[in-house]
Amino acid sequence: MNYYIIADRFLLEDGEKVGGYLKVENGKFGDFVEAIPNGSDVQDWSGYTIAPGLFDTHIHGVNSYDIMDGTVEAVQAISESILEQGVTRFLPTTLTSSAAAIEQAITAITAAVEQGLPGAQSEGIFLEGPYFTEKHKGAQNPVHFNDPNLEQFQAWQKLANGSIAKIALAPERENTMPFIKQVTDSGVRVSIAHTDASYDCCKEAVSNGANNYVHLFNGMSGLHHREPGVVGAALTDPTVFAELICDGHHVHPQIATLASEIKKDKLMLITDCMRAGLMPDGEYQLGEFKVFMQDGIAKTEFGSLAGSTLQLINGVKNLQQWSNKPLYEIWHKASLSPACSQGLGDKLGSISKGKLADFVVLDDSTAIQATAVEGKIKFNKK
Template identity: 40%
Template sequence: MKVIVNGKIIQKDCILENKVLVFDKKIIDICDKAPKNCEVIDAKEMYVSPGLIDIHIHGSKGSDTMDGSLEAINIISNSMIENGVTSYLPTTMAMDKECVHKAFEIIKKAMSNHSQGATVLGVHMEGPFINEYYKGAQNSEFIIKPSFEFIKDYTDIIKIISYAPEVDKGFEFTKDIKKNTDIILSICHTNSTYENAKAAIELGASNITHLFNAMSPLNHRDPGVVGAALMTDVYCEMIADKIHTNKDIFQFVLNNKGKEKIILVTDSMRAGCMEDGEYELGGQVVYVKENSARLKNGTLAGSVLTLNKAVYNFFESTNLKIHEAIALASINPAKSINIENKKGSLDIGKDADISLFDKKMNCYLTIVEGKEVFNKII
């Protein structure tokens, strides 16, 4: 067993001080005094937080999910632990069927043979079932109509499908997914009307991918997808880099959605944690400069955000307390993909996914299922 002492333990509704966190592979106890014969970790007054969960990330440290290699997934996994992320969904893009399926196969291998870095929880499939009008940085060459046949062999590993409901004729794909799988449907890259988006939500679409970005906007005559997102009970992803959305919008969304339904994500591409320069995303050239990743025409192409920074940005720009901001990147994403019984908080019996952060959310220690994988405090 191991214990963490001298830390501020982040709980869902409070911060505990002068307590000891006891764990092995699972969280064992939170108590007043460390049991005997335990390895002791001194948190040095830092926040002892549940590990962060990124449900939307394409790449980092020069590698991308669509590289289709186990090495690329391992690089991404090892990059994320430096920012306190303990589990994530590698996210695909609109590319040809063979490339997408190859990425699925590699992710399946990474899930069954986790040996390093952050845990791979499954696949977030973003595209190719999207609307070309709001394609963003997705390649229009590979955009197709929603097809259950396309994903039927991978329903065991796909956790989220981000799609445009208006291109789903008669909502047949939506109905097939909700009837035959446990996959979460998330609305994205969409020109859907308010009414159409609400209809998809009523049929089971439960998430909105990167709220405000690549979707029909809020208008007083047609509230669009943004209006449907704010006026229904769906989870809403946000890329809190202060580039994809103005920081003053954070509190507006919080006021309308409540803190239980916002999920912070990075949507990071391969330039995450790298220097400015020229990179690639989905077969297109991306230029990274001053924390912004864009195509040649200026279109935002994912981000270079880290999830701990997203938490700090949101905390700094809203009236949330730090433990509430951390929940947007821990228990909320866990709930959204139905793994809250295992991950997302420091409850007794859950996986010992733990991160230590300072007041600005810089990460100093990361523990994945009880194993120390990153340490900057030694």
């Protein structure tokens, strides 16, 4: 399937390109050209902007479905629903639960991917837990917390046919450092999360292979001038990535802007969305907890934030408005930075020759008009 795209502008890694034609060839981006051969197939998006597809590396659910439902239907429904948000790639994300429940979710994700996802494509499973500590548990169930167990993880990886791509843990737990090294040596990304670790402990985790901090400022020890804590470790290390939920509730807009300035292209926007996303206010379930959503904010009965209901496109628009930075710069924090955090920056995340032709069509208000995966339009608002 080969064609050319014409549009008013294209969001590139280093700026915006106005006009011209972008070639799409065999599901990948080709060259920009000023003229095309007669009889060429053209997708005419005059009046619109073309941007790379978004990549949500931390999403539990949306539109009444959750990965922990443990069903193929849930995974496929999530894949399709997030197309409207401009998301073309995602990491189906579990949460802390019983081993049986986690295994059921892994089995469902693996089966759904094997059958074929109808919308956004999975780039691997993200296990958020169960190797956390209680002080910053958030909406994770501490009943199931335990120390990292390589034998358990390897059994899960076998069940997943090798598709677990990322795991989050608290580095202060017993046996964590050798676990991080062994897991990262096998190609799995390790993130720091739901932790009361010291600055030094976090630095040791990074030296052993951890490369990311989950939902920065949330579920972690805060910044102090005598003990920088997890937040300090994340902000002062230019080599590691940090996730940020830009819904205006998890992190104050000014602090989100500050984090963006400090972390630059190592900041990655996520949603941490749960099943209440795109749904009306009311009562929902997140894992084993009841969650109550009011005015779009999801909380447990104990008052803790319980994931979010954020759409990734809105996180992009929020940070762009708060920071007053060019759209292309903020956009790539939700496309290229997530891809790079997973070692996929040469394949995904930007409009560049040879990369998969995942793209979205934006109107003047940055609303999603269409979404394409590997060159095929999967969502069209028209």
